[in-house]
Amino acid sequence: MRMLPVRRILLVVAAVTAVSIYLIWWVTYAGIHYTPRYSLRPAGASGDVQGTSVRLLSLIRSDKLAAADGGQPGSPEPGAIWIVAELEAVRHDPAKEFLCGTELVGPEWRRWTPASLFTASAGVQRSMPSCPLDLSVDQPVRFEALFLVPARYANQLLGIALRDDSTAARTTVIRPPAL
Amino acid sequence: MRMAQSRLVGVLAAIALVVVSTIGLRLSDPEEQKFEVINGVVGEPAKVNNGEVTVTELRVGTILKQFGRIQDSTDGMFMVIRVTGAATGPRPLELNAARLLSGDLRYEGYQSSSGVHAEPGFETTVDVVFEVAPAHIDDLTLELGSNEVLRGYQQRVRIKLGITPANMEQWRTTARGLIEPMTDTTRAIP
Numbered sequence: 001m002r003m004l005p006v007r008r009i010l011l012v013v014a015a016v017t018a019v020s021i022y023l024i025w026w027v028t029y030a031g032i033h034y035t036p037r038y039s040l041r042p043a044g045a046s047g048d049v050q051g052t053s054v055r056l057l058s059l060i061r062s063d064k065l066a067a068a069d070g071g072q073p074g075s076p077e078p079g080a081i082w083i084v085a086e087l088e089a090v091r092h093d094p095a096k097e098f099l100c101g102t103e104l105v106g107p108e109w110r111r112w113t114p115a116s117l118f119t120a121s122a123g124v125q126r127s128m129p130s131c132p133l134d135l136s137v138d139q140p141v142r143f144e145a146l147f148l149v150p151a152r153y154a155n156q157l158l159g160i161a162l163r164d165d166s167t168a169a170r171t172t173v174i175r176p177p178a179l
Numbered sequence: 180m181r182m183a184q185s186r187l188v189g190v191l192a193a194i195a196l197v198v199v200s201t202i203g204l205r206l207s208d209p210e211e212q213k214f215e216v217i218n219g220v221v222g223e224p225a226k227v228n229n230g231e232v233t234v235t236e237l238r239v240g241t242i243l244k245q246f247g248r249i250q251d252s253t254d255g256m257f258m259v260i261r262v263t264g265a266a267t268g269p270r271p272l273e274l275n276a277a278r279l280l281s282g283d284l285r286y287e288g289y290q291s292s293s294g295v296h297a298e299p300g301f302e303t304t305v306d307v308v309f310e311v312a313p314a315h316i317d318d319l320t321l322e323l324g325s326n327e328v329l330r331g332y333q334q335r336v337r338i339k340l341g342i343t344p345a346n347m348e349q350w351r352t353t354a355r356g357l358i359e360p361m362t363d364t365t366r367a368i369p
Binding site: 009012013016017020077078079080106107108109110111112113148149150151152153 | 191
């Protein structure tokens with residue numbers, strides 16, 4: 001049976017311990033100090049995420065959300081306003097799939113997730129899809145994302161963040177041509 | 180001095196298991212976590228990271244009505260606590276875990292009843308439901324915190340509900356009949 005020196009064993013143990021301590025420290029530090037980082041694109045320019053180029057065509061404010069079926073328009077919560085982001089996506093990489101991870105970015109990097117996740121806006125039928133899945137390669141597809149924000153921030157919006165939780169790279173923020 | 184290779188593997192595996200177990204135990208036992216306690220009182224906003232939270236109302240009953248029908252009844256008492264969370268800062272307010280404390284006793288939220296979440300610039304009001312034992316409501320305190328497993332720093336808000344030995348019997352007597360929690364409401368912070 002092959003024998004190993006104690007010194008080598010102690011070195012290995014010390015290395016494992018040092019790596020463990022570093023990992024615990026790093027996780028704790030990151031938990032305390034983590035702040036998202038952004039890369040702001042020029043107005044009208046597209047941003048790339050998950051093998052797809054996404055462009056923000058318009059960012060429209062409204063206090064009513066029109067229903068495609070002619071039904072009751074969606075009203076925002078008191079003191080809030082709808083923000084409708086019209087986007088265009090072009091998939092370039094067939095190996096990756098665009099997952100529609102969008103967030104509206106406002107002053108001091110406030111972020112709002114699409115409203116349908118949190119509000120009754122899901123009950124309003126819209127003519128444009130909110131998340132087109134399984135995009136064809138090189139075929140532009142338009143979709144929209146709805147947000148509900150306090151009305152006082154409506155004039156201070158920066159653009160749409162294209163989230164990709166699988167990477168530590170800066171999150172791209174795209175802006176409409178008009179902003 | 181030399182050691183067999185198989186023994187070295189065993190030693191390293193044991194060390195790795197101890198490290199993993201320690202981390203696992205630390206993460207899975209929230210009471211072992213260090214956290215900051217923010218104390219508050221009913222009717223007054225308690226300031227926390229990312230916003231503030233206020234308890235405005237406490238109701239009790241024995242029959243729970245939800246979604247337009249009788250949901251449940253109890254030999255104990257249902258307690259409905261109205262909580263408003265306001266995300267005054269740039270980040271969401273996430274106090275999703277709610278429980279009631281009375282001495283060593285802990286009551287978790289009834290069924291899926293949880294705490295409060297608000298997006299930046301909004302305030303959300305929720306009715307949090309608990310089922311409690313009438314004999315153990317002395318000094319009841321609502322605790323709100325985060326549900327996250329991995330976190331570097333956490334705050335917990337503790338708000339005393341004003342139930343004392345002097346008025347405990349009055350609460351028990353009041354806890355008769357129907358009680359209906361309201362649906363969550365959200366509005367922009369004025």
